[in-house]
Amino acid sequence: MSSKIKPIKSVSLVEQVEQRILEFLKENRFKSGDSLPGEIELAENLGVSRNIVRESLSRLRMLGVVESKKRKGMFIAEPDILSGIERIMDPDLLGEEAMQHIFELRLVLEVGMSELLFIRKKDSDIVKLQEIVDREANDPLCKTDLQTRLAYEIEFHSYLYKMSGNGTLNRFQSMLLPVFHFMMQQESKAAAEPKRGSISHNDLVETLRNGTAYEFRENMRNHLTPHFSKLS
Amino acid sequence: MSSKIKPIKSVSLVEQVEQRILEFLKENRFKSGDSLPGEIELAENLGVSRNIVRESLSRLRMLGVVESKKRKGMFIAEPDILSGIERIMDPDLLGEEAMQHIFELRLVLEVGMSELLFIRKKDSDIVKLQEIVDREANDPLCKTDLQTRLAYEIEFHSYLYKMSGNGTLNRFQSMLLPVFHFMMQQESKAAAEPKRGSISHNDLVETLRNGTAYEFRENMRNHLTPHFSKLS
Structure with missing residues (x-):
């Protein structure tokens, strides 16, 4: 009661x-x-x-x-559970706490969705991800320009959501993107040199190609270590 | 282009x-x-x-x-990204595909949030979870009555979201609950005897008490195997 x-x-x-x-x-x-x-x-x-x-x-x-x-x-209509969120998902309108929550939500989703990726991955997805990784590796701007690096970061991770085969999850992340982007910029400004995890995008693609859902989950967790280590 | x-x-x-x-x-x-x-x-x-x-x-x-x-x-107001969702999160209004997506989202969140639990768990949380598990173990109705079992299921897992210390995540799950509940009922009706994973709620509490975020993540994944095994 x-x-x-x-x-x-x-x-x-x-x-x-x-x-x-x-x-x-x-x-x-x-x-x-x-x-x-x-x-x-x-x-x-x-x-x-x-x-x-x-x-x-x-x-x-x-x-x-x-x-x-x-x-x-x-x-x-077929009800659209996400339609209302889309309009207000703006770093200018959200408070600091809401932004922090959303950023954490991203970390939770990316570690948790490994299983969906392995159930639904297609050969063409691996090819596409490898193409993004190769483009990133060969882009000289990546070393010096923060915006370029963030753009590859977002392109790579967004593709994973798309691969999940879950339209709600995919749309949810596309709405959260402005917040992710804002938070990553803040993080990068704070650090002299933006940190990277010990697992690269290339490692993640290799795990998707030849590894297991279990290995991918732990590799993604390691890839995101620079973000996780900031939580308290 | x-x-x-x-x-x-x-x-x-x-x-x-x-x-x-x-x-x-x-x-x-x-x-x-x-x-x-x-x-x-x-x-x-x-x-x-x-x-x-x-x-x-x-x-x-x-x-x-x-x-x-x-x-x-x-x-x-402090914008509330979830306010619109709350009103329409009803199994009667959602289509089958949306329901499936939301159910998958639950699996993704629960496997992915292990890290948040370990960063934010308090001794009192473990006590509370153990209390739920003990009540469940000693309730004779659990063996025979589906509704009773689902109620414990939901009480236990809801508490984990609360422990995450992420208000957005917690409210999100409380909105998704009617859908979780509906889907679990459908699953249970379909199976002669509802399946359980090899990892029990009691095992999960023990892992929270003495284990690592890594172990909890994999144990939660195993706990949810009956649901994961239905995905395609």
């Missing part, structure tokens, strides 16, 4: 209508592609103005629950 | 206003706690109706970018 009495939360009419529409959709087992009752009908049944209904639908559209088609009205 | 020409995306006035307000906040380096210009002022400057501004602000409030205080107007 909870020991604290919960405060009464003031909920706006728009939020209540949003909630009621969501419940209505669930109770009636609406599926993606089904068309929604019209604004007028909803407003009448809910006993609220059309403006309120319109605003609630706008919020549900933003959550990816419904979508509107021109001259055809509103339809149930 | 992209090889495909991008389709023109129709953007509603509300969405345009939302975007402009977001840009305005970033450009002027608004920080959480700052108060926002009033609706009338925004409407005048943007050259749109107050209704449009109100609807845009409602969407930004839903994203957690702004918050309204009674009789004090709108303020910049």
Whole structure:
């Protein structure tokens, strides 16, 4: 039993209508592609103005629950759990703590996804990763220019998410990218010479080619040591 | 260079206003706690109706970018990257593919977060986990009742997220819980006898107590084998 009495939360009419529409959709087992009752009908049944209904639908559209088609009205969409995050994932808008959490999340995901990579890797993925690594090795700017180095870093690691075969994971990381990028820049500015782990991108590709999920997981953990060692 | 020409995306006035307000906040380096210009002022400057501004602000409030205080107007909130997800994380609303992705995400996170656990574990955490494990071992219903077993399963694993010391990770998992729960029920129904990995919850606590992050990661991987073995 909870020991604290919960405060009464003031909920706006728009939020209540949003909630009621969501419940209505669930109770009636609406599926993606089904068309929604019209604004007028909803407003009448809910006993609220059309403006309120319109605003609630706008919020549900933003959550990816419904979508509107021109001259055809509103339809149930395949909900998109990540649509809201995308808009605000900006280092300028996030606080320091949120940024730190997101950066840690990156480390957790990359160590944890080894298994998915080994289940779904294709020969063409290895070829593509090797191509990135070779380009990185032969680019003279990599030694001197931080931005160039970060760009290869991001290209390599982003490809791994893509390989995971998990669209949600892949989109999640593409949203987190601005934060990763910002944090890596901060880290690099702080250190005289940016540290590298003992395991290189090239080693990781070799492990994907001939190693096991277990070996890749530990190699990735070592590759990320410069980041892990900063956590407390 | 992209090889495909991008389709023109129709953007509603509300969405345009939302975007402009977001840009305005970033450009002027608004920080959480700052108060926002009033609706009338925004409407005048943007050259749109107050209704449009109100609807845009409602969407930004839903994203957690702004918050309204009674009789004090709108303020910049600490943005909450997870607020939108929470509302739609419902097995009834998600498609099968999204559910599968989220379930995989759980496996990735739990294997990957070992390092955070070892950096942040406290003696009291181990005591708490041992208490859950003991309760589970002594509960006769565990052998016969699926719901009881799932409840312990979820209590144990949820506590690990809490221990990670990463609030974003912890809240993320509490949102994903309904999906985890649904998927585990489906799995259990499919199998005559629900499988367990060779590593028990008790083994995991013992590893947290006396082992290393490396050992915990591999033990967690083994603990989750029944789930991993279903992936393709």
